[in-house]
Amino acid sequence: MEDRLKNLRHSMDKTKFNQLNFSDQLRKKIHKRIEKQNESKESIYLAVLQLLANKKTGYDLTKLLRSRGIQFFEEDEGNLFTMLHSFEQNGYLLSNWDENGAKHYQISRRGKNLLQQSEKNEMQKRLVVKQLLER
Template identity: 55%
Template sequence: MEDRLKGLRKSMKQTTFRQMDFSDQLRKRVHEKITQSHEREEDILLAVLQLLGSEKTGYDLSQLLRGRGIQSFGRNEGALYTLLHRMEQDHLIHSGWDHDGAKYYQLTNKGRKVLQKSEKAAGKKQFGLKELTQE
């Protein structure tokens, strides 16, 4: 497989990218844009609240967030557990252990109320954007 990819790369350099010249500065800027996280903390919190409507482990949650395109925790899963701990201190979620030793997280009543308010506010933002884009 790797030989085929090397062959493809060589072929593309000779055809597709032959006339393109990237300076080192441009390459760095492109790489920075690709690796920068464009995810806002509010969007991440909303996604976590939505996913914790039923019990989930931290691992399950990280997989579901990745499925939603949130990559913030892909490089640093510890950050997810820090966020979960902070949410637990704010009484938005609670956690418990099952008999196998896995820790589960779920919304509290306060977390459900915050989720409802957040979804309502997010819906208004989307509605406003639709109004602006329609002729």
């Protein structure tokens, strides 16, 4: 593997790639995007459902997701609201507007059932892995 990487590096030095320069700012931005992609959408969806056990605004939800280390919505919070709207349309969330014009979201009974099923499946996966490791 090392030789292949060295050969790749050597061939890149002979091409236009050797003229590419990235600023530190651009490098950081690229690394952030890569980190975001590593967060599985499934785990993000489950985190959202878990956090909406009690009523929360989108802003409150964003802060809580950040506190869990989920950066998927960091630069584009509009995606969060698109996801919330989709969950609401599919019956997984309920929402209402308060007197100040803020929209509050909360998990519905259907959403709770989905969340319980996913947690049950996760527990089953852990048991299988545990059994595999014990043998």
